Structures are given as structure tokens and as C-alpha cells.
Amino acid sequence: MGQVCLLCVVHDPNGRYIDIVQQAAEVLNAVYPDRYVAISDQTTERTVCALRDTGWTVQIVPKAGAANARRDVLQMGQQTNHFRFHYCDLDRILTWVLNHPDELAAVKTAIVDYDFIIFGRTQRAFATHPPSWQATEAITNHICSAELGQLVDVTAGSCGMTRPALESILHHSQAKVTDAEWPMIVHRIVAGSVGYRAVEGLEYLEDINGSMADEQDAKSWCTRLRLSYLISESVLTMRRE
Numbered sequence: 315m316g317q318v319c320l321l322c323v324v325h326d327p328n329g330r331y332i333d334i335v336q337q338a339a340e341v342l343n344a345v346y347p348d349r350y351v352a353i354s355d356q357t358t359e360r361t362v363c364a365l366r367d368t369g370w371t372v373q374i375v376p377k378a379g380a381a382n383a384r385r386d387v388l389q390m391g392q393q394t395n396h397f398r399f400h401y402c403d404l405d406r407i408l409t410w411v412l413n414h415p416d417e418l419a420a421v422k423t424a425i426v427d428y429d430f431i432i433f434g435r436t437q438r439a440f441a442t443h444p445p446s447w448q449a450t451e452a453i454t455n456h457i458c459s460a461e462l463g464q465l466v467d468v469t470a471g472s473c474g475m476t477r478p479a480l481e482s483i484l485h486h487s488q489a490k491v492t493d494a495e496w497p498m499i500v501h502r503i504v505a506g507s508v509g510y511r512a513v514e515g516l517e518y519l520e521d522i523n524g525s526m527a528d529e530q531d532a533k534s535w536c537t538r539l540r541l542s543y544l545i546s547e548s549v550l551t552m553r554r555e
Contacts, residue, residue, distance in 0.1 A: 318422045318474075319396035320346035323383040324404035325354040326361045331408060334522060335361070338411040339368035345418045348396065351404060352387040381492045388484050392477075398425050399480055402433075403471035409522050410515030417515050425474035429506030430497055433474065434467025439517040444524070446535045450542035457546045458494045462501060462508060469493050469545060470516040479506055491541065495548040 320342070324331065342349060349370045353362055354377040366372050375386045384401070391399050400422065402410070410418065424431055434440075434455075440448065451469040458468045473496060475483070482504045489495040500506040518524070 317348060317396060318346065318398045318400050318425055319391055319394055320349040320407070321387045321391050321399055321401045322349070322351045322404040322407055323353075323380065323387050324351060324357060324361070324365075325377060325380075325383070326357045326404075327354075329358045329360050331404065331522075332358075332361050332364045334408045334412070335364045335368055338408050341411045341415045341418075342407075343369055345415075345422070346400070348394065350387060350390040350394075352383045352390065354383065379490065381487075381490055384492050385484065385487055388480055391480060392484060397477045398474065399477075400425060400474050401472065405523050406471045406516055409517060409519050410513075412522075413517065413519075414513070414515035417513055421474070421511070421513060421515075424509070424511050425476075427507075428474070428509035429476050429479045429504065430500040431474040431509040431511060432466050432468055432497055433472040433516060434470050434510060434512050435516045436512045436514050439512075439514050440467065442518040444518070444530070446530070446538040447518075450535075450538045454494065454542045454545045458497070458549050461549050462497065464510060466497075466510045467512065468497065469542075472516060473497070475500070479504065482506075489544075489548040489551075491544045491548060493545045493548075498549055 351365055351370050352373050352375045355374050356377045362372060373390055375383055454469055455467050459465045479500050483496050483499050486499045486503055487495055497508050501508045
């Protein structure tokens with residue numbers, strides 16, 4: 315099927331992921347020999363070195379929001395000779411490798427079947443997330459599912475795509491958040507095939523994916539609600555030209 319290229323983004327000013335990057339290196343080297351990561355310019359140099367030393371191709375980008383960083387790493391992928399790509403937020407792929415490494419081989423195979431595939435969470439994996447994430451993301455997922463005509467979990471930070479899909483996304487993507495925008499570009503503008511696969515590996519681990527304690531106050535709930543609205547809005551604004 316050809317090699318699948320892994321694309322990730324990370325913002326790590328405190329060196330949170332250094333040890334985990336090193337722990338995950340052996341599995342990632344075996345599953346994804348070609349890995350590219352866009353790293354915010356506020357990330358500690360120790361994290362940058364850990365990624366380079368474990369086989370990642372690194373590009374430092376301005377900290378200008380996750381959406382821009384995601385587009386930056388797609389541009390890195392576009393400059394390669396690969397035809398298929400797996401995008402995943404770095405914290406998500408690290409969690410995946412630590413707890414469900416065997417699942418990644420099947421994920422790579424699934425990318426072959428569609429122009430674009432959304433990787434979402436099983437019911438168990440979704441239930442590991444903070445209550446504010448579950449409540450707000452459930453609404454977004456319902457809206458996106460209605461538009462795609464299939465049940466999807468679009469807010470887990472991972473997807474697969476072919477080169478034509480990647481290039482179309484780069485041409486059209488401009489939303490503040492990309493979770494729903496990217497599959498909608500492929501679905502509406504490109505009229506390409508959009509698939510879905512639920513996985514265990516996109517579960518939530520407090521030490522890697524966030525702090526459960528930070529997600530219980532009113533401000534955190536409002537932040538998650540605002541993010542859910544932005545993702546949902548992009549479902550409706552992305553129209554075929």
C-alpha cells in the first residue's frame with residue numbers, strides 16, 4: 315500500500331513530552347519511519363532535541379493557534395513524496411503508542427480505503443475524557459454526523475488522507491479550528507469519500523492529554539463550549555464552490 319507518513323503538531327513550553335517521546339520512539343520508528351512535526355516556537359529546546367534525536371523531521375513554526383500549526387504540518391507533508399498521510403496531535407499519538415500500539419497497524423490499513431478518514435473514539439475511550447469535553451463534543455459530533463450521513467466522532471485530533479485530499483485541504487482550509495472543516499472540504503468541495511473508524515488509542519490520559527482538575531470550573535466549561543461552537547460552525551460554512 316505504500317508507506318504512510320505521520321504528521322503531528324505540538325506546543326510544549328514546559329518539556330512535558332520529553333520522556334514520553336523517548337519511550338514511544340521504538341514503536342514509532344517501526345510503524346511510521348517517516349514522521350514530521352510542526353513545533354511551536356515557544357516549545358522548549360529540550361523537546362525539540364528529543365524529537366529530532368528520535369527520528370522526527372522538525373519544523374519550528376510561530377505559535378498562532380492549533381489550526382495554523384496543523385496547516386503548517388500538512389505543508390511539510392506536501393513537500394514529501396508520500397501519497398498517504400496520518401495526521402494526529404502529538405499528545406494523542408503518544409497516548410496511542412503507550413497503551414494501544416498494536417492498533418496502529420490496522421489504522422494505517424484503513425487510510426487506504428478512503429480519500430479522507432476520521433479516526434474517532436470508541437465509547438470506552440470517549441468516556442475517559444473530562445465531563446466538559448464529553449458534553450460539548452457530543453453536540454459537535456451530532457452536527458457533523460448529520461451532515462456526513464454517518465455517525466462520526468470528529469473531535470479526537472486524528473485523521474488520514476491521500477495526497478489529493480491533503481492538497482485540496484491546504485487550498486481551502488482557513489477556519490479557526492479544523493476538526494470538522496477538513497472532512498467537510500473533502501466531502502463537499504472535492505466530493506471525495508470520507509470514512510470513519512473508532513479506535514481505543516485516542517483515549518484521555520491526564521498526564522499526557524491534559525489535567526482533569528482543570529476541566530471542572532465554569533471557565534473551562536465555557537472554553538470547551540466556545541470551541542465546540544467554532545467546530546460546529548465550520549460544518550455549515552464549508553460549502554462546495
